[in-house]
Amino acid sequence: MSKIIVKKSPSLKGTVRISGSKNSTLPIIAASLLTDKCCILKDVPKLMDVEVICQVLASLGVKVKWLSNDSLEINSALLLKSEAPYELMRKMRASFLILGPLLARKGKARVSLPGGCAIGSRPIDLHLKGLKALGANITLGHGYIDAKADKLVGSRIYMDFPSVGATENVMMAASLAQGETIIENAAQEPEIVDLANYLSNMGAKINGAGTNTIRINGVSELKGCTHTIIPDRIEAGTYMVAAAITNGDVIIQNVLTSHIKPIIAKLREADVKVIEGTDEVRVIGNNPIKAVDVKTLPYPGFPTDMQAQFMALMGVAKGTSVIVETVFENRFMHVNELRRMGAAIKIDGRSAIIEGTKELTGAPVKATDLRAGVALIIAGLVSSESTEITDIYHIDRGYVNIEQKLSNLGANIFRV
Ligand code: UD1
Numbered sequence: 001m002s003k004i005i006v007k008k009s010p011s012l013k014g015t016v017r018i019s020g021s022k023n024s025t026l027p028i029i030a031a032s033l034l035t036d037k038c039c040i041l042k043d044v045p046k047l048m049d050v051e052v053i054c055q056v057l058a059s060l061g062v063k064v065k066w067l068s069n070d071s072l073e074i075n076s077a078l079l080l081k082s083e084a085p086y087e088l089m090r091k092m093r094a095s096f097l098i099l100g101p102l103l104a105r106k107g108k109a110r111v112s113l114p115g116g117c118a119i120g121s122r123p124i125d126l127h128l129k130g131l132k133a134l135g136a137n138i139t140l141g142h143g144y145i146d147a148k149a150d151k152l153v154g155s156r157i158y159m160d161f162p163s164v165g166a167t168e169n170v171m172m173a174a175s176l177a178q179g180e181t182i183i184e185n186a187a188q189e190p191e192i193v194d195l196a197n198y199l200s201n202m203g204a205k206i207n208g209a210g211t212n213t214i215r216i217n218g219v220s221e222l223k224g225c226t227h228t229i230i231p232d233r234i235e236a237g238t239y240m241v242a243a244a245i246t247n248g249d250v251i252i253q254n255v256l257t258s259h260i261k262p263i264i265a266k267l268r269e270a271d272v273k274v275i276e277g278t279d280e281v282r283v284i285g286n287n288p289i290k291a292v293d294v295k296t297l298p299y300p301g302f303p304t305d306m307q308a309q310f311m312a313l314m315g316v317a318k319g320t321s322v323i324v325e326t327v328f329e330n331r332f333m334h335v336n337e338l339r340r341m342g343a344a345i346k347i348d349g350r351s352a353i354i355e356g357t358k359e360l361t362g363a364p365v366k367a368t369d370l371r372a373g374v375a376l377i378i379a380g381l382v383s384s385e386s387t388e389i390t391d392i393y394h395i396d397r398g399y400v401n402i403e404q405k406l407s408n409l410g411a412n413i414f415r416v
Helices: 022-034 048-059 093-106 125-133 164-175 190-201 233-245 257-269 304-315 333-340 370-381 402-408
Strands: 004-007 013-017 038-042 063-068 071-075 108-112 137-141 144-148 156-158 180-184 205-207 213-217 226-228 249-253 273-276 280-284 320-324 344-348 351-355 364-366 387-390 412-415
Touching (some): 004 370, 013 402, 022 038, 022 048, 022 071, 022 093, 022 164, 048 063, 048 093, 093 125, 125 137, 125 156, 125 164, 164 190, 164 213, 190 205, 190 226, 233 249, 233 257, 233 280, 233 304, 233 370, 257 273, 257 280, 304 344, 304 351, 304 370, 333 344, 333 370, 370 387, 370 412, 402 412
Parallel strands (some): 038 226, 156 180, 364 387
Antiparallel strands (some): 004 412, 038 071, 063 071, 108 144, 249 280, 273 280, 320 351
């Protein structure tokens, strides 16, 4: 079992390039099922989650080929199967994103129900509600979902919560449905816009992606295209926090600053200097960090995927901060691990109250999920003793070459 060891590090300095967005790549790969023509994706992050969704597609008969370290060719001409094996589906919740496209292309899909995960029960009712509204007949049994539709027909769908995955699944299926689909209270995340741009490049008719109302006029078929994935705003935010906590001076390249406004705003509120360029940000630490309150919200609010990293930062801030998690019901698994490292954190329902301490101590800890894991790395950078992180496969799901990127900035981090 590999471990990541982090030791107290000097102020991070230098330049880091952000990879393509994992959360854009996964639905975009799934959307490639909608055409029998070849699609080429560029700036794809070579991550475990991406490998998993590629394996899911391959199991359906799709040809997936890496053309280089970050470009992928997907050819779904031979989409033979409409059932994805449980052993692959269970590895990653986001595999569920194949449901909409598979149903639209084949008229049927059989996929396993995603289980719970470390950050909550994560229901799929909104995905199913949306697909049912398009005319799908959905049955559940033996841990599987069977969806069938001779023809999908456009409909008006209201999302009870602006779910990213449900908006994506419905948007993909609606692209090949007959007539107009209107998604109300849709998710507005940049990854939704990237997916809509990809689908539009394939010939779909989509308006309003990035607002709370998305209109999709179904077309009878989609064509192949070449698409470049947007930069990963969460990876960018993670390096910004790493720079801030170490009182560093780091230029973060390949960033769309409009996507990270809440992160920039909160860092500035915490007295960290952030200079915005065209496609980069420079983060200059200005210790001590000031305690600030954070509430996670759907986009354009503060991202839940940055909550754990911010908690690590607040762990060494001057004063007391409150972090409220409103998106997921149980996303405080990292709190116990941060406490083991000396952080003073209390939980009260969906709020965490953090009393900043001067220095964390480091400890053997466990990555309980992807963002929780990276928060431990961030905390380890400013801990007096060494931090040993296990279960690091979570971290590899979402961060390209993390030790190398951090080492290049001067961090004491290695994998054993
Ligand atoms: C995506 C991201 C994840 C991020 C999350 C919120 C990917 C691969 N993952 O996950 O990194 O943390 O958005 O920004 O893009 N919900 C329901 N019913 C549903 C679907 C969701 O109640 O059918 C609830 C969830 O339990 C959760 C909330 O909606 O409380 C948000 O979930 P959702 O936006 O769907 O997250 P994901 O798409 O799974």
